[in-house]
Amino acid sequence: MRLATCLFLLASASSAAFAEAPADFLAGYSQEAKHANPGYTAPSVQRGQRFFTEKHGHDWSCASCHTGTPTASGKHAVTGKVIGPLAPAANPERFTRASKVEKWFRRNCNDVLGRACTAGEKGDVLAYLMSLK
């Protein structure tokens, strides 16, 4: 939790206009979440982990394809195709391109929750993924 706050503060100092590193995305989500909910404080690694591993009323959790250990490769729940690790520490290409990140959040949240993820949820997930080494 402390790490996430730390990262958040670091990231806020830099510009979130061109999100190119995981920390930029984290800062952007936090700002958006605050905007939507004044009571919001900071992303939470614990909330993120819970969100990632639990089901949300549908067949899959995020972990169904990305595994409960996102530093490892996952497998698509239907097709079996290998999916590279989601944690930036294990896969430096993750959270470096806004178009890709937002496209997959849109699709996967729709599959797992039947709706879009909120900025707060995205921030929590990312804080969790960034906490993994």
Place this chain on the structure above:
Amino acid sequence: MNALRSPSAAVAAILLAVTFVAEADEDFRAAVRNPAYQAECAACHVAYPPQLLSAASWRAVMDGLGKHFGSDASLDPATHAEILRHLEANAGRRDTVAAGKPQLRITETRWFVHEHSDELPRDVWKHPAVKSAANCAACHTAADKGDFSDRTLRLPKGVHKK
């Protein structure tokens, strides 16, 4: 599932199979190399050779990406148009229809069923190492490159020809 109900259907299927094989190899490989197609249609499964469905079938597949075999595979309009163009340009020339509707699955086309029923047992698709007929790479180890030749065909452990 049995597409070969009549002798004429069987002959048609064999002709189809022969034509496919003759034109296949290089065309498949070239068509799956397309960058947009690779980026968007090879994330959840291999990029299937566009030649294996008709243009009408590809249009139907692309029309339904929001609910694509139980997954959300939706695209922005520009990318959608680019990929549809690529699929239409390389689509198979023969109809892939069933009950008057364009088929969405290569694995349900008459050609596919015929090509895969000679040597493989009926229940092969349910084997845990295969999981789904759409998982081409379980047997065609270079399917991701559009290579379906005998050279790269390796049945997974525990799967036997009949």
